[in-house]
Amino acid sequence: MKSVLREAVRTVGHTVETVRAVATLHNSGVIDLTRPLRLLRTAQGGKVFGPQATLIRNAAQDHPDAPALADERGVLTYRELDEQADALANALLDLGLTPGSVVGVLARDHRGLLLTVCAAGRAGFRLAMLNTGFAEPQFAEVCAREQVRAVLHDSEFHGLLAALPPELPRVLTWLDDGDTVADGVRTIDELIASGDRTPPPAPAQAGGFIILTSGTTGLPKGAPRTTVSPLVSALFVDRIPFPRQGRVMIVSPLFHATGFGMWTAATATAAQTILVRRFDAEQTLRLLAEHRAEMLVAVPTMLNRMVALPADVIARYDLSALRAIVVAGSALSPDLAQRVQDIFGEVLYNLYGSTEVAIAAVAQPAELRRAPGTVGRAPVTAEVALFDAADRRVSGAGVRGRVFVRSGAPFEGYTDGRHKQIVDGFMSTGDMGHFDADGLLFIDGRDDDMIVSGAENVYPLEVENLLTALDGVDEVAVVGVPDPEFGQRLRAVVVREPGAELDADAVRQHVRANLARYKVPRDVLFVPELPRNPTGKVVRRALQELDATERAQ
Template identity: 30%
Template sequence: MTSPGIGAIADIIRTHGREHPDVPALITGERVITFGDLDARSSQVAQAFAHAGVGAGDRVAFIERNGVEFFEVVFGLAKLGAVGVPVNWRLAAPEIRHVLQDSGASAVVVGEDFFDRIEAIEHELSASVIAIGSHARWPEFAAWVAAHPAVDPGVVTGPDDLVFLMYTSGTTGAPKGVMLSNANYAAKTGGVAAGPWRITADAVCLAVMPLFHMAGSGWAFAALWQGATTVVLRDVDPAAILDAVATHRITNMLVVPAVIQFLLDTPGIDTADFSHLRVIVYGASPISDDVLVRGIERFGGVFAQVYGMTETTGSITQLDGEEHLPQLLRSCGRPYPWVRIRVVAPDGRDVAPGTVGEVWTKSAQNMLGYWNNPEATAATLTADGWLRTGDAGYVDADGYLYLHDRLKDMIVSGGENVYPIEVENVLMTHPAVSDAAVIGVPDDRWGEAVKAVVVRTRRSSIGEAELIDFARQRLAGFKLPKSVDFVDALPRTPSGKILKRALREPHWAGADRRIG
């Protein structure tokens, strides 16, 4: 469980920096950063932000691929009582603008691969910009930090203080800021690390999923929480993952199913040594039986499936390795001991085991709410603390949760959430489109792929490639339709609501399940 003295994000680095300064905290490429190094460096970052006017409660955005800078920034902000806003770097400039403006970020740290996104919207921002890399106008991060002393500002935050704003797509089209507190992380990270995720101080964990995601940063925090070493890969590269597993003798890793499939098809997989692996945690999107069975044959009984969402600080259920039996492979496991699950009918009453309803959950992992969005918060969190997941499922007599479908229309493609309304809103701005619906269809590689069903305007002959290219200028790549069907009319209810289920059904007939 939780390491002694750790109850907040800032405590992770303060505690291990003091008690285990020479233990490697992060390894990236040839670089080894000890807990002492990271403690000192994050204090310098805290001083740099303080000098720039950032204080307790202020939001600072971070846009960069995986690297040491993420940890320096988030721990530095935590030492100030400021709030980290990790931004999905796959987003297009208009989407990033919404996150920065909605969060009220006073500063943004951005890597050089994404300078163009910030330059495109810079005139609309009030935030100061710090560059990881060389930029003509913005201060360079390393030099900006180096000008300040490695002195911890000593701000102490409470359990319910906001520490992260993590933006997740919303049914209304615009991403919502999920407010996560120290207590959320203490419950989740401290709970899963040594127990379900088998992370001990001598573990060597691999952080390869994007750190702006809960699957990336939440996993890395669990390792650091225990004082374990984390090997950080900049991108998802199957060959690099195999090399890291062998070179560093990785014991614990978390990936999405698409990465498992990539690994199984990577040259060298047959001879790689996986004997030191304790657990491979997977989740966030559907996995096919074929990939799972092949994975178990190659890696052994080390798989642990999880289910959760950003609003619950990540996973709330787990199916352990020994539970990967034929009759349970479609289950996402049972809730952690500190997590409660209900399956609820539309009238708010619990349903009987085996009956499908909406999955509700209650634990100290549940978010504080959505940033500046009381309506969405009230629609998701009940007055007595239950969180409505929006997922349909059932619990069997033994307490195993099975996900059945989505009550919402969300698509999960390669672990990324895509809400159709975002894509539909963009497609509808094209003058050749009179109506559009977006659905998720099965995809062998990504779990689900985005498909658009479009009604053209009269006399329009726009094609699939042209419409996708139009969307590419306005949406992140993972949200783009991979295919477009053109139809004369969309199926609708008498009240005018599009029958998404009717559009999806032909594509999903015979599929193992409709949700990851």
């Protein structure tokens, strides 16, 4: 009887959440409840073409001359993006690809990537979003695992394709200055110019996407999204103020879940997306001012580079239009959260999620001022719960547990057949966390990052956040490494600020003055830069492999 009652309560709760999500989408301009036929066509289109291709077609019908994107080659309107995507889809079908084929795209952020995304949806291809930081063995292994049948890529990645069968079709999405087109390789511009601009035959169902995990501890896993609920956009727009038909600059990579999801949500509001192929701190400020952008999407290491610019450089650019800086992809330290808002105003939003669970929580500016470093609260249709090692739910301010999420964007399982742990409908994120007395969520680190040193449990992220605020530290990462005496010990890997004379003893002393003795790093290594993947996450296994004797000073 109790289980029946519990399920009834849960069903009512889900219904209420759905109503709230629909209201959120209407109020944010993603949908218009006064146009029921458009809503029906959009829902049907999403099942056949996927949400991105459908949203671009909607925008092309409603706002044909509105700018859809701006990159180094200029501006494309929604009409141009829509027509060119149809032409590309037809041309790729003419190459012999069929609906359901897996097509890989290896491209930086520019029009070629967005055209490929939309064309894949129109043709019914399953699109594998490949990581621009791949080495050749990783690239070849992922392409084989995902059964890629064609690759669209930027010319700078030509060398990686030597690992693939020579008969595999290749299309260039971007040609760098000085690069030439190899024999037998077509460019995306050639295919668009020769392709039929009428819509291709509708596939039987959406091909979907394969988005790769970060791969900081091994080969990236494939996380497919074949079908996407129309309510997923509510996860983004509930706690983040997307500008209607505004201007959104995205400098985090679109091949990863956060950048891709933010672009999709921006497209739902017919916004213009400003893209750059490579991040540069001052160039980002210049483009924000030039386009009067209202939103910036970035990763923490990018924000760190921006706030490190001299004050007179930042002052050159008029950022008065900026209403939101959305950061995601890796941990936002309390120190960086405060510095960003001190410089740019109360505009910072800290997004927490993963490829698997989508968005779990968002911290708004006032929450970050009150509790720097928090990841905030769950948006509509998402719920966060903490579980102990025995899979029992735990609660209470300051009580640490494993972070699990129930989301409106359910995960289908990895392409290799594995899945995340699920407890009572909640999926594991792999993180440890706690809530404060106000119900704000904090992430304490990865559950597999915790080390046991001399019988004491230590979470490296606590030490990392402390050292981030130390004078002379530009960046820092803390990891556990094997120790013959204590089992494990902490290693702090530090990038000094330019001109700083910080030494290992000063680092240890700062930790000793603020945290328990067993949290003091025994290794303090100095490096020119931290090893990061293209999404800005630190590659921790590389830190564990550093030679401590050579990097101590």
